[in-house]
Amino acid sequence: MALPVAFFAVFFAWPVAAIVARGLKADGAWQFGRITDVVTQPDIRHVLWFTIWQALASTALTLLLALPAAYVFARLDFPGKRLLRAVVTVPFVLPTVVVGTAFLALVGRGGLLDDLWGVRLDTTVWAILLAHVFFNYAVVVRTVGGLWAQLDPRQEEAARMLGASPLGAWRKVTLPALAPAVAAAALMVFLFTFTSFGVVQILGGPTFSTLEVEIYRQTSEIFDLSTAAVLTLVQFVAVGAILAVHAWTVRRRETALRLVDAEITARRPRGAGQWTLLAAVLVTIALLLALPLAVLVRRSLDAPGLGYYRALTNADGGTFLVAPVHAVWTSLQYAGAATAIAVVIGGLAAAALARRDAGRLVRGFDALLMLPLGVSAVTVGFGFLIALDKPPLDLRQSWILVPLAQALVGAPFVVRTMLPVLRAVDGRLREAAAVLGASPWRVWREVDLPLVRRALLVAAGFAFAVSLGEFGATVFIARPDNPTLPVAVARLLSRPGDLNYGQAMALSTLLMVVCAAALLILERLRTDRTGEF
Amino acid sequence: MHNKTFVAVAAGLGLITLSALTGCGSTATKSSSDSKTVTLVSHDSWAVSKSVLGDFEKQSGYKVHVLKDGDAGQAVNKALLTKDNPQGDVFFGVDNTLLSRALAGGLFQPYQAKGLAKVGAAYQLDQDKHRVTPVDYGDICVNYDKAYFSEHKLTPPQSFADLAKPEYKNLLVTENAATSSPGLGFLLGSAAQFGDNGWQDYWKKLKANGVKVVDGWEQAYYQEFSGSSEGKKAGGDRPLVVSYASSPPAEVIYAKKRPSTAPTGVASGTCFRQIEFAGLLSNARNPKGAQAFIDFLVSKEFQEDMPLNMYVYPVLDGAKVPAEFTEYGPAAQHPETMAPGKITANRDQWVKSWTSLVLK
Numbered sequence: 001m002a003l004p005v006a007f008f009a010v011f012f013a014w015p016v017a018a019i020v021a022r023g024l025k026a027d028g029a030w031q032f033g034r035i036t037d038v039v040t041q042p043d044i045r046h047v048l049w050f051t052i053w054q055a056l057a058s059t060a061l062t063l064l065l066a067l068p069a070a071y072v073f074a075r076l077d078f079p080g081k082r083l084l085r086a087v088v089t090v091p092f093v094l095p096t097v098v099v100g101t102a103f104l105a106l107v108g109r110g111g112l113l114d115d116l117w118g119v120r121l122d123t124t125v126w127a128i129l130l131a132h133v134f135f136n137y138a139v140v141v142r143t144v145g146g147l148w149a150q151l152d153p154r155q156e157e158a159a160r161m162l163g164a165s166p167l168g169a170w171r172k173v174t175l176p177a178l179a180p181a182v183a184a185a186a187l188m189v190f191l192f193t194f195t196s197f198g199v200v201q202i203l204g205g206p207t208f209s210t211l212e213v214e215i216y217r218q219t220s221e222i223f224d225l226s227t228a229a230v231l232t233l234v235q236f237v238a239v240g241a242i243l244a245v246h247a248w249t250v251r252r253r254e255t256a257l258r259l260v261d262a263e264i265t266a267r268r269p270r271g272a273g274q275w276t277l278l279a280a281v282l283v284t285i286a287l288l289l290a291l292p293l294a295v296l297v298r299r300s301l302d303a304p305g306l307g308y309y310r311a312l313t314n315a316d317g318g319t320f321l322v323a324p325v326h327a328v329w330t331s332l333q334y335a336g337a338a339t340a341i342a343v344v345i346g347g348l349a350a351a352a353l354a355r356r357d358a359g360r361l362v363r364g365f366d367a368l369l370m371l372p373l374g375v376s377a378v379t380v381g382f383g384f385l386i387a388l389d390k391p392p393l394d395l396r397q398s399w400i401l402v403p404l405a406q407a408l409v410g411a412p413f414v415v416r417t418m419l420p421v422l423r424a425v426d427g428r429l430r431e432a433a434a435v436l437g438a439s440p441w442r443v444w445r446e447v448d449l450p451l452v453r454r455a456l457l458v459a460a461g462f463a464f465a466v467s468l469g470e471f472g473a474t475v476f477i478a479r480p481d482n483p484t485l486p487v488a489v490a491r492l493l494s495r496p497g498d499l500n501y502g503q504a505m506a507l508s509t510l511l512m513v514v515c516a517a518a519l520l521i522l523e524r525l526r527t528d529r530t531g532e533f
Numbered sequence: 534m535h536n537k538t539f540v541a542v543a544a545g546l547g548l549i550t551l552s553a554l555t556g557c558g559s560t561a562t563k564s565s566s567d568s569k570t571v572t573l574v575s576h577d578s579w580a581v582s583k584s585v586l587g588d589f590e591k592q593s594g595y596k597v598h599v600l601k602d603g604d605a606g607q608a609v610n611k612a613l614l615t616k617d618n619p620q621g622d623v624f625f626g627v628d629n630t631l632l633s634r635a636l637a638g639g640l641f642q643p644y645q646a647k648g649l650a651k652v653g654a655a656y657q658l659d660q661d662k663h664r665v666t667p668v669d670y671g672d673i674c675v676n677y678d679k680a681y682f683s684e685h686k687l688t689p690p691q692s693f694a695d696l697a698k699p700e701y702k703n704l705l706v707t708e709n710a711a712t713s714s715p716g717l718g719f720l721l722g723s724a725a726q727f728g729d730n731g732w733q734d735y736w737k738k739l740k741a742n743g744v745k746v747v748d749g750w751e752q753a754y755y756q757e758f759s760g761s762s763e764g765k766k767a768g769g770d771r772p773l774v775v776s777y778a779s780s781p782p783a784e785v786i787y788a789k790k791r792p793s794t795a796p797t798g799v800a801s802g803t804c805f806r807q808i809e810f811a812g813l814l815s816n817a818r819n820p821k822g823a824q825a826f827i828d829f830l831v832s833k834e835f836q837e838d839m840p841l842n843m844y845v846y847p848v849l850d851g852a853k854v855p856a857e858f859t860e861y862g863p864a865a866q867h868p869e870t871m872a873p874g875k876i877t878a879n880r881d882q883w884v885k886s887w888t889s890l891v892l893k
Binding site: 022043046114123201205206207217219220221222223224382385386389390396476491498 | 577603606607610611613614615618620634709711712746747748763766768881884885888889892893
């Protein structure tokens with residue numbers, strides 16, 4: 001427990017506190033009056049209002065489109081299901097620059113819709129909402145679908161035998177069991193869209209701004225650190241509240257449900273209703289998730305003879321000091337290091353949280369570990385720059401800074417994946433082993449490890465994929481001579497010319513393939529689906 | 534089989550981690566405490582010919598390490614945040630719109646560059662203290678698509694006032710003044726032209742006349758503007774764009790087949806002058822090296838190399854400007870200017886008013 005707390009304190013709490021203090025302290029005195037000044041400004045209230053309503057709209061739209069898919073993945077069996085489940089998860093780990101670009105290529109000027117019907121959605125709120133659905137579809141499918149698959153269908157059948165209509169049986173039996181999972185998924189989607197940055201920046205144009213975008217603008221462009229600090233605090237409070245409610249719903253979900261093996265609940269689709277639903281879900285996935293990705297791939301192939309891919313090995317582009325393809329290697333290394341850190345920190349935290357004698361304080365730490373997901377990346381990035389620049393922790397010149405920032409984002413996923421599994425390990429097994437004379441180390445190795453090994457691998461895989469795609473914090477601290485994949489994509493996109501654009505598409509495609517491969521491996525490894533992501 | 538998978542994945546992860554620990558460790562950059570290295574912190578647009586930089590390294594004995602740190606505004610802000618323990622020795626790329634912020638923040642320490650006497654006095658905005666040295670200038674001007682105007686038998690606009698006229702309705706695209714430096718330059722130019730009180734009325738007229746605002750220069754110039762070669766391909770339909778006086782020569786130099794005249798022109802009465810400076814960072818670890826590098830920035834060799842690398846004009850008297858520049862994109866004769874102090878005093882308020890006036 002001590003290690004995760006120390007890690008969290010040094011690499012999250014301290015840098016964030018340092019940058020907030022820099023903004024709110026003038027001549028050594030705290031300027032708390034700034035808080036009311038800032039939040040009463042009409043512009044800022046406009047931002048707050050937009051942040052909330054677009055998050056609500058995005059969440060509603062995501063639930064509307066993804067809940068049928070959760071059902072289909074849970075209850076129906078069809079060829080290619082595993083592959084499809086991996087496909088719908090790919091967007092979640094893709095960096096926002098790539099997604100923003102894919103959507104621009106689809107709905108922007110000269111995009112596919114523009115060519116076909118003259119429809120342009122860029123700089124409208126529709127592009128933002130669609131991209132948010134694209135990103136968070138998997139959150140609902142995995143969280144709700146995972147549980148749904150394990151609910152015993154016989155309970156619903158029993159209700160129908162007793163005379164309930166299909167809808168009535170569903171409403172009385174399945175819905176109450178699912179509700180906490182739906183609520184948890186909705187809250188996660190709300191959290192991710194509430195703190196949306198890249199999507200809003202790229203697709204929204206200059207007119208739309210969420211809190212997170214405004215923090216970025218105030219810090220990085222206007223250099224009004226005190227306004228940024230106030231906004232950071234506002235976001236902090238909001239995210240804290242969301243996480244508290246989330247922790248509560250998750251705990252409710254852990255109340256006893258009769259769970260069965262997911263393998264036996266799925267059946268071949270029967271009847272027109274199920275076939276229609278399956279078809280509708282497949283069409284939604286094709287249009288909403290696969291199409292943007294396909295457009296991306298197609299654009300990367302525009303040059304004859306894989307020209308854009310071949311250009312990636314060329315160091316003379318001028319954009320970087322190294323060939324863009326070097327970023328692939330850099331990214332893999334960084335993500336590897338970040339995964340190692342996240343697994344150690346997150347694993348230790350999960351182990352501490354899973355103990356039955358864990359008190360309230362420890363459980364509070366659970367929600368705290370999620371905070372990095374909701375705190376502005378620019379705040380963390382700038383915080384790193386000013387807080388970690390002196391001995392004994394002079395890390396600013398060090399490459400480890402990037403993996404550290406990425407591990408902050410990866411660790412919550414490790415905790416969320418490991419925790420349910422660790423909690424499910426029957427304590428009596430450990431006691432029995434101890435009674436039979438096994439040392440604590442041997443108990444862990446012989447009892448815990450075999451049970452959590454898969455969960456550990458899945459957690460590591462997720463942390464790896466998330467680290468690969470992390471953009472917000474990395475862009476502030478990555479060394480210009482060692483860009484990661486997402487950073488390289490962003491740089492290429494900001495350069496003029498066809499070749500740079502094509503290379504950006506090609507690099508994005510590579511990143512996508514790596515993420516998809518990682519997720520496919522996870523699908524094969526994953527047997528237990530109680531994990532929350 | 535599962536055991537094998539586990540071992541394979543674990544081994545893979547381990548290998549990657551190991552290589553990360555060893556591989557990156559060796560490529561991590563040396564800190565500038567090394568007195569033989571000068572670290573330059575700059576924005577993403579920094580560029581110099583390899584041979585010219587090589588000459589400096591040979592003659593001075595310093596090795597130059599370049600840290601490109603985001604766009605101009607971001608690079609300045611990051612430098613300000615880290616000024617007690619700077620990331621390098623020299624900073625290049627603070628312009629007159631941000632100069633006061635950098636000076637007031639104590640970013641630089643004084644150094645009078647060798648050869649400064651031959652740099653035009655008009656560019657020396659910190660002449661008393663020499664905390665910054667002017668390196669280049671450029672003009673932010675409205676560019677027009679020549680083909681569009683000849684097809685429509687329309688005279689291209691010449692001045693700020695022209696842009697609000699009905700014959701130019703829905704033709705102009707500009708950048709967000711809050712996020713883009715040409716966008717800000719154009720706003721400041723209009724404020725210099727119409728005065729502190731008049732510019733808002735002017736922008737109301739521009740808005741009524743259908744000005745389009747996008748976030749960045751890339752989008753404006755390469756997506757919306759019908760005159761650039763990329764814009765043509767992207768289906769850009771705005772024949773007027775806020776860009777640079779050096780954009781027409783760039784169109785010629787980068788064309789697949791060099792045209793006899795530039796496809797675009799500059800509305801000469803719509804320009805705002807941007808001057809870029811370099812300075813010796815406070816608390817630099819290698820001040821000697823930094824000074825040598827600043828001298829190099831105003832040397833004839835660098836000044837003449839600069840235009841075709843960064844598309845700006847030299848500040849050194851007598852530095853030769855490439856023929857393409859004089860032919861296709863002469864610097865504006867009477868650009869609008871504004872004192873850095875005045876910019877600092879008003880910038881944030883103006884940008885705020887501009888945002889609610891034009892974007893909301």
